[in-house]
Amino acid sequence: MDLKRVLLERFGYENFRPGQEEVIRHVLDNRDTIAILPTGMGKSLCYQLPGIIMEGSVLIISPLVSLMEDQAMRMRRNGEKQVIALTSFLPYIERQRIIGELQNYKFIFISPEMLTQESFGRQLKRLPISLVVVDEAHCISQWGFDFRPDYLRIGDFLKQSGNPPLLALTATADEKVLNDIQRYLGMENPIVQRHSLDRPNISYSIRQVNSAFEKTKWIKDRVTQTVGPGIIYASSRKRADELAIELQLEGVAVQSYHAGKEQDDRSIIQEQFLSGELEWICATNAFGMGVHKDDIRQVIHDHLPPTVAAYIQEVGRAGRDGRPAAATLLYMQTDEQTTSFIIQSDLPGEEEIRHYTKMVSEGNPPGEAAELASLTETGKRVIDYYRERYPLEEILLRLDRLSNEKNEELQQMTQLVKGGACIRQSALSYFGELCRRKPEECCSNCGLNDSGWLYEKESKKSAKERVSWDERITILLG
Amino acid sequence: MNLSSILLFVISKMDGQRTLNAGFHLLRGKKSGQTLTDVEYFNVKPFFGILPKLEDSTYAKAIDELMEAGLLIQDDKFVCLTQQGNKKVEELPEFHFRGWDYRGREMVFFSRIALLVQTLSYMSKGESSFTPIQRDRDTQLFVKRLLERQPYTDPGFSKRIGDELKMALLQSGMSDVQKYIFACRLTGRSETAKTWDQLAAELGEGTDVLRLLFIESLHRLLPIVEESDDFPFLTKSAFEIKVHSYLTDSALHTKKLFDRGHSMESIASIRNLKMSTIEDHVIEMAMNDKRFPVTHFVSEDQIRAVISKSAEMGTKRLKLLKKEFDTLSYFELRLILTARKDVE
Ligand SMILES: Nc1ncnc2c1ncn2[C@@H]1O[C@H](COP(=O)(O)OP(=O)(O)OP(=O)(O)O)[C@@H](O)[C@H]1O
Ligand SMILES: [Zn+2]
Numbered sequence: 095m096d097l098k099r100v101l102l103e104r105f106g107y108e109n110f111r112p113g114q115e116e117v118i119r120h121v122l123d124n125r126d127t128i129a130i131l132p133t134g135m136g137k138s139l140c141y142q143l144p145g146i147i148m149e150g151s152v153l154i155i156s157p158l159v160s161l162m163e164d165q166a167m168r169m170r171r172n173g174e175k176q177v178i179a180l181t182s183f184l185p186y187i188e189r190q191r192i193i194g195e196l197q198n199y200k201f202i203f204i205s206p207e208m209l210t211q212e213s214f215g216r217q218l219k220r221l222p223i224s225l226v227v228v229d230e231a232h233c234i235s236q237w238g239f240d241f242r243p244d245y246l247r248i249g250d251f252l253k254q255s256g257n258p259p260l261l262a263l264t265a266t267a268d269e270k271v272l273n274d275i276q277r278y279l280g281m282e283n284p285i286v287q288r289h290s291l292d293r294p295n296i297s298y299s300i301r302q303v304n305s306a307f308e309k310t311k312w313i314k315d316r317v318t319q320t321v322g323p324g325i326i327y328a329s330s331r332k333r334a335d336e337l338a339i340e341l342q343l344e345g346v347a348v349q350s351y352h353a354g355k356e357q358d359d360r361s362i363i364q365e366q367f368l369s370g371e372l373e374w375i376c377a378t379n380a381f382g383m384g385v386h387k388d389d390i391r392q393v394i395h396d397h398l399p400p401t402v403a404a405y406i407q408e409v410g411r412a413g414r415d416g417r418p419a420a421a422t423l424l425y426m427q428t429d430e431q432t433t434s435f436i437i438q439s440d441l442p443g444e445e446e447i448r449h450y451t452k453m454v455s456e457g458n459p460p461g462e463a464a465e466l467a468s469l470t471e472t473g474k475r476v477i478d479y480y481r482e483r484y485p486l487e488e489i490l491l492r493l494d495r496l497s498n499e500k501n502e503e504l505q506q507m508t509q510l511v512k513g514g515a516c517i518r519q520s521a522l523s524y525f526g527e528l529c530r531r532k533p534e535e536c537c538s539n540c541g542l543n544d545s546g547w548l549y550e551k552e553s554k555k556s557a558k559e560r561v562s563w564d565e566r567i568t569i570l571l572g
Numbered sequence: 573m574n575l576s577s578i579l580l581f582v583i584s585k586m587d588g589q590r591t592l593n594a595g596f597h598l599l600r601g602k603k604s605g606q607t608l609t610d611v612e613y614f615n616v617k618p619f620f621g622i623l624p625k626l627e628d629s630t631y632a633k634a635i636d637e638l639m640e641a642g643l644l645i646q647d648d649k650f651v652c653l654t655q656q657g658n659k660k661v662e663e664l665p666e667f668h669f670r671g672w673d674y675r676g677r678e679m680v681f682f683s684r685i686a687l688l689v690q691t692l693s694y695m696s697k698g699e700s701s702f703t704p705i706q707r708d709r710d711t712q713l714f715v716k717r718l719l720e721r722q723p724y725t726d727p728g729f730s731k732r733i734g735d736e737l738k739m740a741l742l743q744s745g746m747s748d749v750q751k752y753i754f755a756c757r758l759t760g761r762s763e764t765a766k767t768w769d770q771l772a773a774e775l776g777e778g779t780d781v782l783r784l785l786f787i788e789s790l791h792r793l794l795p796i797v798e799e800s801d802d803f804p805f806l807t808k809s810a811f812e813i814k815v816h817s818y819l820t821d822s823a824l825h826t827k828k829l830f831d832r833g834h835s836m837e838s839i840a841s842i843r844n845l846k847m848s849t850i851e852d853h854v855i856e857m858a859m860n861d862k863r864f865p866v867t868h869f870v871s872e873d874q875i876r877a878v879i880s881k882s883a884e885m886g887t888k889r890l891k892l893l894k895k896e897f898d899t900l901s902y903f904e905l906r907l908i909l910t911a912r913k914d915v916e
Contacts, residue, residue: 160707171701183709349767358683358757359767361705366764368703560774563748563755564738570693570760571734572727 095122097143104146105172111136113289117261118143121225126260126284128231128275132291133265133410138165141227141261142174145201150224154203157233157242158383159183162203169201176200180214182207193217206244209251223258228279231262232403235274243472243479249278260284265410266291266403268525291406291525295413297545298517299538300423309396309424310340316394316422318344320548322373324392327408329432331378333396338376348374351381382408388415391548394422398429400437401503402510402524418535418547425511430504437500442473444490450477451486516540573788574781575634577664578619580643580653584661585614588652589889595651596631599623601675603820605852609910612859613888617672622787624676630780668745670791677813678790683708684809686758686765687715688733693760696730705759718808733805740803744796749775750789753782819856826853851903858910866911870904878908 097115101107110118113131120127121144131137145152156162159181166179178199180192196202196217208214228234234245252260262275262284276284303309313326328334331352338350349363349372366372368387375381379399390412399405405423413419442450446467453463464474480489510520517537519529535545561569582595590610597607601621611620635651638644643657653661687706694702704712723729741751752775759765768779775782794813797806819827829839840850858864866875874897881896882888893905900908 159709163709164703181709185710185713188713349769355767357707358686358705358765359769361703361707362759362765362767365703365705365759369764371764563741563751566755566758566763567734567738569763570689570758571737572696572731 095147100143100147104143105139111139113287114139117287120285120287121259121261122147124259126281128262128264128272128281128284128286130264130266130286130288130291132289132293133407135289137229137263137265138169140263141225142169142201144225148224150222151196151199152201152225152227153218153223154201154227154229155206155209155245155248156203156229157206157245158230159205161383162205162229166201166203174201177203179203180208181205182211196221206242206248209244209247215251215254219255223255226252226258226260228260228262228275231264231275231279232266232271234278235271243475246278246479249280252280266407266525268403271403288527290522291527292518292522292529293410293413294531294533295416296409296419296421297533297535297537297542298409298421298423298521299542300425300511300517301538303424303426305426309426310337312424313337313394313396314340314344317341317346317348317374319551320420321391321551323367323370323387323390324374324394325381325390325408325411326374326376326394326396327381327399328376328378329397329436334376334378337396341374341376346374347372348376350376352378353380379404379408382411385411387411389417390414390419391417392420392422394424396424398423398425398433398504398511399507400433400500402507402521403503405507405510406521406525418545420545420548423511430508433507434501434504437504438497440470440472441493441497441500442467442469442477444493446473447477447490447493448486450474451481451489454481514539573665573667573784574778575623575630575784576637578622578667578784579634580638580657580661581664581667582616582619583644583651584653584658585616586610586651587614588647588650589887590614590651591649592635592646592651596626596628599631600626601671605848605855605906608852608856608859609906611672612910618667618669620671621675622669622671622784668788668792670795673814674791674794675815677815678787678794680711681794681810681813682757682790683711684714684718685737685806687711688718688805688809689737689758690760691715691719692724692730692733693762695724696727697761698725699761702761705765714811718805736803736805740793740797740806743800744789744792746789746792747785750785750792753786754789754793757786819860820853822849823853823856826850827857830854830857851906855903855906855910858907864911866907869907870900874900874904875908875911878905882909 097118098110101110112135113129114136117127117129117131117140121140129137129140131140141152141154154162156165159179162181163179166177169177176199178192178201180189180202182189182205184192190213193214194217197220204214228245228248233242234248252258257280260279260281262279262281264271264275272286275281301312303312317324317326326334326337328337331350331354334350334352338348341348349366351360351363355363363372363375364385367375368385393409393412395405395408399408409421412421446469450463450467450469453466454460460474460478469477477489480492484492506524510517510524513520516529516532516539518532522529532540535542578599579595582598583590586594594607594610597604598610598616598619599622601624611617635644638657639646643654643660644651645654683706687704690702690705694700706712706715741754746754753771756766756771766774768782771782772779793806794810797803797810798814800807825843826839829842834842836847836850836854839845840847843850854869858866878893878897878900882893885892885896887893888909890902890905894900894902897905
């Protein structure tokens with residue numbers, strides 16, 4: 095089939111990006127497929143194009159309501175009208191109406207918890223489904239920030255609906271994660287389509303320092319002397335705030351971003367960053383998902399990320415436009431401990447789990463019990479899921495194993511930082527990939543010349559003039 | 573305006589008859605019987621729930637400041653103003669909050685306006701692609717419906733909305749700073765809103781002060797647009813913002829049973845709730861309904877006796893009144909004090 099013609103006629107692109115065509119062909123052959131593509135490289139085309147060709151609807155399971163609404167909106171804007179995003183946030187009546195007329199939609203985005211809703215399940219059974227897509231499929235495997243226990247239910251759902259063809263999409267996947275995806279989704283002999291995770295336009299460097307003070311000093315110098323836009327990742331809200339203030343004192347257009355800020359201010363900060371009013375963001379890992387900004391030139395880590403996967407994902411937000419970008423990680427001896435502590439405090443301990451399960455089995459409402467046992471939101475969801483399947487001792491065992499795995503992952507990250515080997519190679523090998531060609535600007539361990547482009551800083555735009563309230567409304571609305 | 577000045581005012585209203593906590597619960601809008609009764613007793617409805625997310629540490633700090641400045645003192649349990657404090661209250665500017673009517677929902681109103689303005693700012697310039705500044709699904713649906721079948725790509729239309737907004741801000745009587753803050757919280761194609769931190773740095777005020785000014789400005793704007801025909805789009809944006817049933821959901825449930833003739837005991841057992849909770853509900857009902865049949869529970873004579881004694885002693889403290897009226901329960905006393913307005 096002439097896929098290129100479809101691509102041009104329906105999407106207006108001349109060529110496929112690397113990996114896209116292969117994935118699309120597998121899907122059209124009705125093979126279960128796992129596609130590993132870097133973020134922002136056009137994953138959604140991998141189901142949109144086959145969806146147009148195949149009979150029946152495409153069901154896309156996505157972890158974040160906001161992401162899936164964005165995606166549905168973008169598709170609608172590009173002329174695809176039969177798109178709907180169905181979430182439990184929709185008002186009940188509206189949801190029922192949509193569920194009643196599902197057959198009118200070609201692309202149906204749902205959040206995983208919808209799968210457990212009976213009325214939806216019933217309606218779905220009557221629907222001819224050509225393809226089920228699991229977006230951000232790594233959420234099925236990881237603990238903590240990304241792990242979605244609801245994802246574990248997808249497998250059950252697929253079995254009940256007669257195993258339709260499956261496409262699992264993810265940006266970062268190492269062998270362990272891949273195995274989990276295969277196992278939990280019950281995929282049989284899937285084709286794994288991997289596109290290189292290497293980003294040749296990003297240079298990696300690691301700097302050893304002796305104190306937090308030295309980190310701050312380095313960041314101050316760096317940010318005032320080199321180009322943005324950039325993101326600085328910090329381990330805590332407090333540190334993100336602190337860095338933002340230090341930089342503001344240097345006259346940098348910067349704000350901190352974390353879950354401790356009210357939602358309106360977070361949206362505003364994101365918008366200012368996109369529009370270029372802010373040059374830098376000091377953030378916790380809460381920042382980044384769903385932010386589409388191509389010209390980020392630098393990512394700086396003020397802390398040690400908990401896994402290589404998280405590190406690569408955060409760094410991968412730089413240089414999406416293909417132009418050179420620099421990633422710098424500042425490291426000091428105590429960072430490992432700090433990160434380890436954060437990881438462990440995210441995991442529910444044995445005592446908390448026992449306390450919680452005991453209270454629930456005594457008939458206390460789960461919400462209250464979780465609070466009393468000081469379980470986190472994610473912790474509760476995970477344990478609830480396990481509780482349906484395993485006895486207490488097994489749950490404890492599993493969580494223990496999880497904790498060990500987390501530690502191992504941190505060890506790998508530490509090794510990457512302290513090992514002294516080529517950072518690019520080490521990171522890629524962690525994902526089972528060989529680095530075929532090193533770019534000139536590879537990493538600090540291979541040796542970096544101080545790149546000229548970093549210092550081509552335009553003179554600062556003069557601060558905006560203050561406009562009065564009614565002028566401002568006029569500017570906005572005419 | 574700041575938290576301390578509001579507290580000073582509220583505490584002066586409470587007249588040395590309440591503990592420190594009362595002010596905290598009032599500002600956070602706690603829907604418990606005691607707080608709801610206080611609201612009525614002391615005429616502090618405007619401040620009910622104006623700071624739903626107030627932290628206790630912030631509150632404690634404001635109180636400490638007042639104490640250190642010698643404006644407040646605490647005698648064993650209750651707080652009251654010093655002479656200096658009383659003088660200070662006189663000098664306070666007038667507050668224009670309408671907390672009882674809006675209870676934090678003024679922010680929903682503003683979210684709608686913010687999204688409306690952003691949408692029109694892009695659409696009128698022929699751009700249909702932008703990241704909505706409001707993530708909340710309900711707000712998005714609301715604005716979508718609001719703009720259905722409107723000429724939202726027409727620059728003339730967006731200008732009309734802009735003019736409507738300007739006029740309403742002018743008529744609301746808010747101060748210039750308040751208008752400035754309002755405008756600076758709006759985002760569009762060519763301007764992005766400012767965060768509270770940015771506004772604080774620019775205006776040289778703390779973020780809490782700015783937020784209070786902002787809330788007050790919305791409380792001034794809302795009544796204007798609710799009552800006038802001159803602001804069709806703002807009026808629509810204010811749809812269901814004002815609290816229409818002043819009862820809490822739970823109290824409403826109790827009221828239904830009560831209206832069907834159930835006794836309090838019977839309601840408590842049907843709803844499987846504690847008697848004290850049902851008592852709170854009844855107080856709430858009495859507060860919100862001028863024709864509530866108080867005499868169901870206490871006699872006219874008892875009402876008259878309690879009211880005159882309370883006036884004579886110059887107190888509304890239940891403990892003291894209870895000593896005088898041993899046969900009446902706390903609940904009955906509270907009910908009488910709540911309903912006293914009608915008797916007077
Ligand atoms: N073959 C192509 N040629 C040119 N542009 C493309 C092609 N495929 C996709 N794009 C563009 O690339 C951008 C990113 O695509 P998409 O939204 O699918 O990203 P994604 O991989 O899902 O990213 P994220 O993981 O961040 O959501 C879009 O603007 C899309 O229009
Ligand atoms: Zn290298």
